[in-house]
Amino acid sequence: MKNNFWPALGFLSPALLVILVTIVFPFGYAFFLSFHKWNLKYRDTPFVGFKNYSRILGSETFWEIVGTTAVFCVLSVFLIMTIGYLIALLLNEEFWGRGMLRALLLVPWAIPEVVNGILWKWLLDPSFGILNRILMKIGLIEEYHSWLNSMPSAMFSVIVAYVWTHVPLAALIILAGLQSISKEVKEAALVDGAGIFDRLILITTPLLRPVLVVVLMFETIFALKVFDIIYVLTGGGPGRATTVLGWQIYSRTFTNLAFGRGSALAMLLGLLTLIVAVLYFKYLNKEED
Amino acid sequence: MGITYQIFGMRPDKLFNRLLVYGGSVVVLFYILGPFLWLVSSSFQPEQNLLDRDGSLFPTEWDFTAYRELLTGFLYDASSGIPYQARIFLRSMLNSLIVAGGVAVLSILIGSVAAYPLARMKFKGRNFLMFFILGTRLIPAIALAVPFYLMVKAVGMNDRLETLIVINLSFILPYVIWLLQAYYRSIPMELEEAARIDGCSRLGTLFRIILPLSLPGMVSTGILAFLLSWGDFFFALILTQSQSSFTSTVVASMFATDVDVKYVSIICAGVLSVIPPVSFALIFQRYIMSGLLSGAAKG
Amino acid sequence: MKKIIFALLGGITLTVFLVGTIHAKGLKMTGWPYQPDTVTENLGVFTAQSGIGAEFLPIPSDSYHDKMVSDFATGTGFDLVYVRDNFLAEWASAGWLHPIQDMPGFDQYRKDLSQASIDQLSVDGKVYGLPYYAGMMSFAYNADHLKSAGISAPPKTWDELLAQAKKIKAAGISNKPIALQLKKGNYIVISLEVIAAGFGGTMFDSKHNPVFQKKGSAFWKALAWTRKGLKAGLIDEASLSSGDHDVVNMLSAGSHTFTIVADYNLKAMNDPEKSKNAGKFKIGLIPGDGNTRSGTTSYVRLYSITADAKDKAAAWKLLQFLGGRDANNEYFVAKKWALNFGLGFAQLPLYEDPDVRSSLGKWTNPDVMAEQSKYSVNRGYRFLPYFSDWQTETWAELQEMLMGDDDLGNDLEKLAVAWEDLKN
Known part of the structure; x- marks a missing residue:
């Protein structure tokens, strides 16, 4: 067992070098700041120990924001995984035009942030947005709805926009996984003559588990840190209804210049994400070793 | 197989399958491209039509000015009246391509080697190392912007594309490594064991067995790395300050100023930004499709 | 596959070398990218008048504050920056901006600006800049x-x-x-x-x-x-x-x-x-x-000299050219913004300027604006x-x-x- 350590490290060394060189200082710096009252507006930056952390953990608002983040994360990751898996299964079939469709799949992700903001803001606009017009035409709504300014439609709109950009990533990764197991799936299906759905649940999904766990983990990490789409669409509003941790970290650090508090929040979010990742790994990635 | 009758020359279950596939494709196409079509349609309209409440979803008047300015702007100077942002846009696309391409290639080179021991070798501290690698990515970039900037300035590397490549690489590598080790795991162990018995070294098995077999995974991971850095706005914003290193996400956002917003130009920039990643995917996708069968035959 | 990768790698290295950064010597100014060509053109006039080089490097508007905060916190390379009045107190108390009330010739601007405008440019009794546009x-x-x-x-x-x-x-x-x-x-x-x-x-x-x-x-x-x-x-x-x-x-x-x-x-x-x-x-x-x-x-957008600017005297010259009087003793830049782009101003002498008055009339009502300004709190x-x-x-x-x-x-x-x- 032990004799493998050094060869393994040899394989890993270029990657570790890149990561360590770039991350150790910034991470250490942020960690250091989180134990100080460090606001760029004031010269005085005293060491305060765990005070930043205790103030955050003791505030009601923080737990409310954690709740909002959890709701956002669970819903959007669920949707991304489901839609992503379905799209990947479809693109794994052979049909005319699938090459083009596979490439076009990347479109939502490739649109720059600022354009995405305009796109969704205008689609959802209550007075000249297209969504209202279409829904009205097919008779789903009776009057123009102001999607971003009441709950739960504000949260739902943000999730829809977010899911749309993230589905390509999930679908792409799952699709590649499907490609590498397609032979086993076909063989197994030939042997027991299983139907489409049995095949999916009994054969494909278990074989794909390592890849699915990784996608699930990535999407959870991304969703827990979400910031951009909230920034453009709702600014965390109405009230605090869509204020998530990523937004709160941004507003602490860049609006208040309270880098101490902001870093402490970031550390807590990092820790939370790590716990979730480890739990996924432990319970979903059961392995032979 | 007792069924003998056919519809349109196909067995009913096969026909059902086809209907499902084509029906599904239409739905997916609509879902993925619906919002994007609005962008494309808007990009050809004069700006005042965008705000028209009762306007048509499709352009009634065609206006190509914004595209022409973005695509040919680099040929002109300030006296042409073409806005500065449009004149540097194509250059910024090239910068984005260099960064995203560089990150994709480097992350696959480094990541494919790093993922091997995590997938195939048993050693003490393996899980710790895996989470250490991922853990570096769990703190939001916003909280690290200032220390990153400090570090980059200290080594005199501000406003350079190399810096963007390295920073993006370090943020994307953890994902690449995690993904590749997952793909490696789905390759049957027997193939590798056979090679080892034949006297192949670990490095040899990696290059002769694992890498060819996980080509689809590697290509998709490369596309992923490309996309992640293609979409990066935050690091590009913080670490660039002149047109020699502005990326297209930064330049696209420059069409909005404190006083006015050039919506059509932003939208056109968005539509153009989609072209490189999609064409890359088109070029490389035969490798995603090649799959295990062809790989195993060669191996 | 290998060939493609090598070609890509080669291409990247080559381009990175070719794209190597060349920066002009002289003053560096940043701000949001409103009409960057006009700004550069103005800076050209300044260079012709003073012999001091100057370059404008814009930053996206929406992210201007965040980028500048990161830049200041790590030691900025810019000599002059645009400032929105709502960040002024923050940037001044952080020590990022250089006060100008003791610069030679500042006193003439006390005459040309109303006390209310001076107050808007000041924090704790120190003046931190001259107006870019106001309203x-x-x-x-x-x-x-x-x-x-x-x-x-x-x-x-x-x-x-x-x-x-x-x-x-x-x-x-x-x-x-x-x-x-x-x-x-x-x-x-x-x-x-x-x-x-x-x-x-x-x-x-x-x-x-x-x-x-x-x-x-x-x-x-x-x-x-x-x-x-x-x-x-x-x-x-x-x-x-x-x-x-x-x-x-x-x-x-x-x-x-x-x-x-x-x-x-x-x-x-x-x-x-x-x-x-x-x-x-x-x-x-x-x-x-x-x-x-x-x-x-009321609001004001101003130009300020950064605390890190190396040549404060040159920066003060540029600041005056942009927000104050140029070498010919005229409000060249502020007048240009008002005439060609309709931006408001705080420099009192411009209110008397007939060109400026007639130009404003095209898209707004100068009389209502003048009356409205009386009610500013x-x-x-x-x-x-x-x-x-x-x-x-x-x-x-x-x-x-x-x-x-x-x-x-x-x-x-x-x-x-x-x-x-x-x-x-």
């Missing part, structure tokens, strides 16, 4: 909508505004006629400050003690009025996610009748390239409450460093007050307590 929040309306609803003049009071909105709504001209900037961020606080100014007051007294929480205060009335308008469907609830560009779009689309925006926004609304309803928008006085005729807040509390800390906490609370039915007193009292806490 105030103003009331804009769609004159066609008013006409079709049979309304002869824009509203004089807040109550009349709601009454007119009701009439317009009833006539089916606009479903929710009033659009305000109530998005979380600076927007919501500034909008409520303007409305409060129309009710005859500010949030804090001249000694920076909170008065907004007192029953019957102007701010309290402003909140109550806005809440009433939202409940009645006369103020569009989309306001809660709208900023300046959003309300400009809402009016330009012809779907809304009234708004409160910075004066220059009227130009975009009346620009036929941007709006099908161009030409219909007029500027009016911000409503009052019967006792107070009107009220508004002083907001010295905005220049306290902890104001920004306090206001971030208020955004969500204010939105919740606007959407809720609770008594405003308790919630406002909490905000007042938070202010006192920060003060100590």
